[in-house]
Amino acid sequence: DPTGISPDVCAAIANLLGVRLKLIPCKTQVEVIDAVASGICGIGLVGADPSRAKGVTFTAAYVELEASYLVPDGSPIEKVAQVDQDGIRIASFCNSAYDLWLQRNLQKASLVHADSFAASCAIFKEGGLDALAGLRTSLTKFSLEMAGSRVLEGQFTGIQQAIAAKNTHIEAISFLNDCVRQFIQSGLVTTLIERYQVQGLAAPVLNEVGAP
Secondary structure (H helix, E strand, C coil), X not given: CXXXXXXXXXXXXXXXXXXCCCCCCCCCHHHHHHHHHCCCCCEEEEECCHHHCCCEEECCCCEEEEEEEEECCXXXXXXXXXXXXXXXXXXXXXXXXXXXXXXXXXXXXXXXXXXXXXXXXXXXXXXXXXXEEEEHHHHHXXXXXXXXXXXXXXXXXXXXXXXXXXXXXXXXXXXXXXXXXXXXXXXXXHHHHHHHCCCCEECCCXXXXXXX
């Protein structure tokens, strides 16, 4: 069975409900949303984004993930704010939560899309691009494969990892928001982050957790 923060959160929800957990792996976050909206899955754990709220409703975030950039050896770019410049090309996993943010907010730099994070890494490495967008934990891991590359400090956005349920299931959303609050208040989220030693993640501030 899959292991990690999201599977463990699913297991905690199933335990509260007293039901058997069945995890269905998806290749992309779009597939997760489609599975929930169609009723194939009861819930889906995914980065919340307004463009994804079609047929589903998101809870408050149960964890926040830093999205940043990796730059190659010798790059003059030192800060996240310096990436959005004319002529800068950024490799990005198309329609990931951070890519959706970049699509809405980049003013000058251009995106070079790939159909997975691994593919965006390959495009960045082989195509001589200026930056690679991604979650800090993924960028840090990939940086070990590219001598001299650097993950920039700070973030261009924070991804709100939340629980999605079909938007007609009002009672389910209320229950799931209660779960999120309980998991943060009890320290479960922090414990899971420490257990899996994931960089660039943090439990949201409790007083910010509520109905979306």
